[in-house]
Amino acid sequence: xxxxxxxxxxxYLENELSEEGKITFEKQLVEDQEFASDFEIFKELNxxxxxxFGNEKELNAFKKNLKSASKKHFKTKKSxxxxxxxxxxxxxxxxxxxxxxxxxxxxQNPSFEDYDNPENAYFTERGDVNxxxxxxxxxxxxxxxxxxxxxxxxxxxxxxxxxxQYFYAVSLLEDNQFQKAETNLLELKSGTSIYNNKAxxxxxxxxxxxxxxxxxxxxxxxxxxxxxxxEQVQELLNELE
Amino acid sequence: xxxxxxxPDQIYIDGLANxxxxxxxxxxxxxxxxxxxxIRNNSGDEDQAQDVIQEIMxxxxxxxxxxxxxxxxxxxxxxxxxxxxKWLNEIKKSSNKGxxxxxxxxxxxxxxxxMVAETEVFDEKQKxxxxxxxxxxxxCQELLKLSFTIKSMEEVAEKLNVTYGxxxxxxxLCIGKLTQWIQExxxxxxxxxT
Numbered sequence: 001x002x003x004x005x006x007x008x009x010x011x012y013l014e015n016e017l018s019e020e021g022k023i024t025f026e027k028q029l030v031e032d033q034e035f036a037s038d039f040e041i042f043k044e045l046n047x048x049x050x051x052x053f054g055n056e057k058e059l060n061a062f063k064k065n066l067k068s069a070s071k072k073h074f075k076t077k078k079s080x081x082x083x084x085x086x087x088x089x090x091x092x093x094x095x096x097x098x099x100x101x102x103x104x105x106x107x108q109n110p111s112f113e114d115y116d117n118p119e120n121a122y123f124t125e126r127g128d129v130n131x132x133x134x135x136x137x138x139x140x141x142x143x144x145x146x147x148x149x150x151x152x153x154x155x156x157x158x159x160x161x162x163x164x165q166y167f168y169a170v171s172l173l174e175d176n177q178f179q180k181a182e183t184n185l186l187e188l189k190s191g192t193s194i195y196n197n198k199a200x201x202x203x204x205x206x207x208x209x210x211x212x213x214x215x216x217x218x219x220x221x222x223x224x225x226x227x228x229x230x231e232q233v234q235e236l237l238n239e240l241e
Numbered sequence: 242x243x244x245x246x247x248x249p250d251q252i253y254i255d256g257l258a259n260x261x262x263x264x265x266x267x268x269x270x271x272x273x274x275x276x277x278x279x280i281r282n283n284s285g286d287e288d289q290a291q292d293v294i295q296e297i298m299x300x301x302x303x304x305x306x307x308x309x310x311x312x313x314x315x316x317x318x319x320x321x322x323x324x325x326x327k328w329l330n331e332i333k334k335s336s337n338k339g340x341x342x343x344x345x346x347x348x349x350x351x352x353x354x355x356m357v358a359e360t361e362v363f364d365e366k367q368k369x370x371x372x373x374x375x376x377x378x379x380x381c382q383e384l385l386k387l388s389f390t391i392k393s394m395e396e397v398a399e400k401l402n403v404t405y406g407x408x409x410x411x412x413x414l415c416i417g418k419l420t421q422w423i424q425e426x427x428x429x430x431x432x433x434x435t
Binding site: 001002003005006007009010011014037038041042044045046047048049050051052053054055056058059061062063065066067069070072073074 | 287306
């Protein structure tokens with residue numbers, strides 16, 4: 001290998017040659033074809049490596065972005081395609097079997113998580129300035145119950161309403177503060193607001209979460225069948241049988 | 242590269258180089274469906290189309306980043322022809338499958354074909370360079386990788402626990418070795434160096 005030649009190429013590209021050296025170099029580029037073609041490749045390699053390693057992070061970011069765009073595009077298109085292929089059937093069947101096994105192996109008792117789907121809170125409207133209420137609502141809706149609790153407490157101190165108390169109690173339950181949650185739910189249950197059935201339902205769920213199935217069932221039986229989520233009540237009752 | 246005017250569709254190339262999500266999405270929306278239906282009509286399926294498209298986009302990103310991509314034809318035709326040729330190549334590679342290729346060439350469009358040829362040469366070269374790079378010894382690979390990522394030669398020298406002068410010299414010699422191999426490769430002889 002012509003070591004000196006390549007060292008010279010490097011020096012020229014890094015602009016390390018003297019004026020004189022540069023002139024000699026460029027003269028040779030014109031006169032010596034083999035020298036010139038060697039230099040061309042050397043220069044291209046230099047550029048290639050510069051791109052390859054210099055842009056590595058950017059390339060990875062691009063690939064990631066591309067993948068998600070591709071996924072998005074093909075997913076929306078795919079939903080129109082109903083035809084299942086054989087291997088897709090195999091996968092679907094395995095999934096069904098796995099699910100079956102999962103449920104078989106699972107404890108027969110229903111779990112709190114199966115029934116726990118708190119509705120979103122919408123207390124504040126545009127122009128409303130109650131900071132605590134807004135923070136409580138946002139934290140609650142993003143399931144940050146630990147954060148929501150102190151905000152609810154601040155709101156309730158000023159202005160106690162069944163609605164706020166209900167969401168506060170649900171937050172407490174989500175955060176496993178059973179006693180406090182139940183105190184509030186019981187208070188709502190004995191009240192006359194539209195939240196009393198909901199509170200009863202959550203009281204039952206609180207028992208469920210604590211795996212006190214007997215009390216759960218007893219409470220469920222007290223919920224009237226005109227309760228908006230009565231289907232859930234019945235489902236849970238059936239599971240508890 | 243001839244100095245023709247740059248087509249307004251250069252925005253797609255620049256968008257890819259800047260990893261612009263809106264541009265990427267609009268490429269999918271506007272130009273990808275045509276490619277997908279071509280591949281599906283020519284013994285392929287949607288997953289295969291997806292792969293071909295992603296590979297071409299990555300190639301365009303790399304070429305644009307190397308500042309070697311100036312569009313002189315509509316993006317639509319250029320992109321389609323690239324994907325199509327890539328797909329036909331893939332079929333050729335696994336041709337023992339006995340496929341039927343519906344190969345009706347689009348009306349011969351010179352600037353488009355020129356652009357496609359340029360991109361394909363770029364692709365070939367990149368692959369060759371990468372292949373050669375992997376043939377280098379570990380020391381050369383590490384030194385080159387570091388010196389092109391870190392940029393400051395002093396830092397590279399420190400990291401490798403050698404002198405600055407050594408790094409400078411070694412870098413040139415490692416690239417020199419690659420240069421020599423490429424000169425010797427027949428494959429490269431068939432490619433024009435711009």
